[in-house]
Amino acid sequence: MKASESELKSVLGEHNLSILTQHLEDYxxxxxxxxxLDRNRDPGVLPQQPTIEKNLREHGSLMxxxxxxxxxxxxxxxxxxxxxAKRWPLVFLIVLLALAIWESNFLARQMIGRLTRLMNFTKRIAEGDFSPIMPARKYRDExxxxxxxxxxxxHELNRRQELMIESHKLRAIGxxxxxxxxxxxxxxxxxxxxxxxxxxxxxxxxDDERIDMIKDLVSQAERSGKIVKNLLDFARESEIKTEQLNLGQLLEETLKLAQNEIKLRKVHVDFDFDDNLPSIHGDRQQISQVFLNLILNSLDAMKDKKGRLEISIARADTPGFLVTEVKDNGSGIPGHILHRIFEPFFTTKSTGKGTGLGLSVSLGIIQRHGGDIRVESAPGLGSVFQVLLPITEVPAAIKND
Ligand SMILES: Nc1ncnc2c1ncn2[C@@H]1O[C@H](COP(=O)(O)OP(=O)(O)O)[C@@H](O)[C@H]1O
Ligand SMILES: [Mg+2]
Known part of the structure; x- marks a missing residue:
């Protein structure tokens, strides 16, 4: 009975149940x-019966x-x-959809942020910066x-780069x-x-013959000394000791250094320059070294030919500059290596013959003097190297005072 009452309460609600119980009790x-009334059949009370019946009917219809x-x-x-119940799945779907959109947005933002960081890191590595990426700590994500x-x-790249530099140095020394x-x-x-x-x-x-031979010995010994000195200068990045220079004179001296080689190879030299050219400011030793490098390169290129070396000095088209031209009718330089000849250690000569340092060192020297080296070459016909150097502002007359 208790159980059914509580069931009724849960179905109808407490308020409705109490009204219903009240109705039933009244009824x-x-x-x-x-x-x-029926039992007593008391005639004195009988007239009440219709009233009760009426009440009963009314109550019944109320109930x-x-x-x-x-x-x-x-x-x-x-x-x-x-x-x-009909709408609920739809509402559920909408909420689910909204959640999915929010979640994918959130994930995308997180991923894009990390990917951008990763992209920046790889860009940095590509530029040669091998310092480690921070934070280096390991989180549990990809x-x-x-x-x-x-x-x-x-780390590995760094190690290998150092090894490579070391082996390059060793090769260069070799x-x-x-x-x-x-x-x-x-x-x-x-x-x-x-x-x-x-x-x-x-x-x-x-006696004359003996003197000639002894002179030859002395000049060859001097040449050896000069070669050693040149090569020492070559290896050393010495400071520029500038002085007033007459390029014509300097080239004559330089040609003398190469005279023996020129004679041995039976190369014809044409040297042409104007006496009235302005002077330049520069390091005698270093500029002479540049011209020697160019001349020796030309001699090497003319090995299998009747060589002809043309050297000239003139005012350059660029105002304020002198241009020294070293022109040969040698092998020329193929187009596919022309852009590489100024690279350090680039050489087409056999080991022991070429160091590949001549042009790179020469370009460095000329650039430090405010000038430039240009090259034009026709394979099979020859090459022209142009050395541009700025004309000095100090007139020779003032300098001499
Ligand atoms: N006058 C030239 N004619 C032809 N090739 C040249 C000439 N000058 C330079 N080269 C090329 O440029 C390369 C680099 O020259 P250089 O730096 O002086 O080094 P090296 O003379 O030791 O090879 C040479 O190996 C050669 O191939
Ligand atoms: Mg050389």
Missing amino acids: LALLRQLEE VSFALELSEQERQSVRSMFTW FSNVNMALNSMM TLTAGVAHELNNPINNITLTAAALEEDYADLN
Whole structure:
């Protein structure tokens, strides 16, 4: 009985149940009154019967209308529940969709941020900055795994780069040493030959011949000394000691340094310059070294030909500059390597013959003097190297005072 009462309460609600109970109790009381009357059959009370019956009818119809009202309420609530049940999946879907959009937005923003950071890191690595990516700590996501991998890659790259620089240095020292040995070989050979001839034929030679040979020995020994000095200057990035220079004179001196080589290779030299050219300011030793490099390169390029070397100095088209031209009819430089000839260590010559440093060092020297080196070449026909140097502002007359 208790259980069904609580069930009723849950279905009808406490308020409705109490009204209903009240109705039932009233109805029962009326029924009991009617029963009592029926049993006693007291004629004095009988006239009350129709009133009770009327009350009973009224109460009955009241209860019926209340029940109808209740069932109508219930129907309404069931209907609204159905309407809700129909709409609910739609609402659920909309909420789900909104959540999905928000979530994907959130994830995309997180990913794009990290990807942008990663992109910046790779850009930095491409520019040669191998410092580790921060934070180097390992989080539990794929991006920090990538960062860790990049960090170890950069560590390895750094290590290998250092190794490469080291081996490059070693190779440069090797080729430079070989170059020195080769350069010195010629004058030492000449000295040995001349000294041996002098020793052997001493008695048969007259005084003039002996003096000539001794002079030859001295000049070859001087040449050896100069080569060593040139090569020392070559290796050293010495400071520029500027002085007033007459390019014509300087080139004449430089040509003398190469005279032996020129004679050996039977190269015809054409040297042309105007006496009235303005002077330049520069380091005598270094500029002479540049011209020597160009001349030796030309001699190397004309090995298999009847060589012709044309050297000239003139005012450049660029105002305020002198241009020295070293022109040969040698092998020329193929187009595909022309842009590389000024690179340090770039050489097409065999090991021991070329160091690949001549042009790169020369360009460095000329640029430090405010000038430039230009080249034009026709493969098979020859090359022209132009050295541009700024004319000095100090007139020679003032400098001499
Ligand atoms: N006058 C030239 N004619 C042809 N090729 C040249 C000439 N000058 C330079 N080159 C090319 O440029 C390269 C680099 O020259 P350089 O820097 O002086 O080094 P190296 O003479 O030791 O090879 C040479 O190996 C050669 O291939
Ligand atoms: Mg050279």
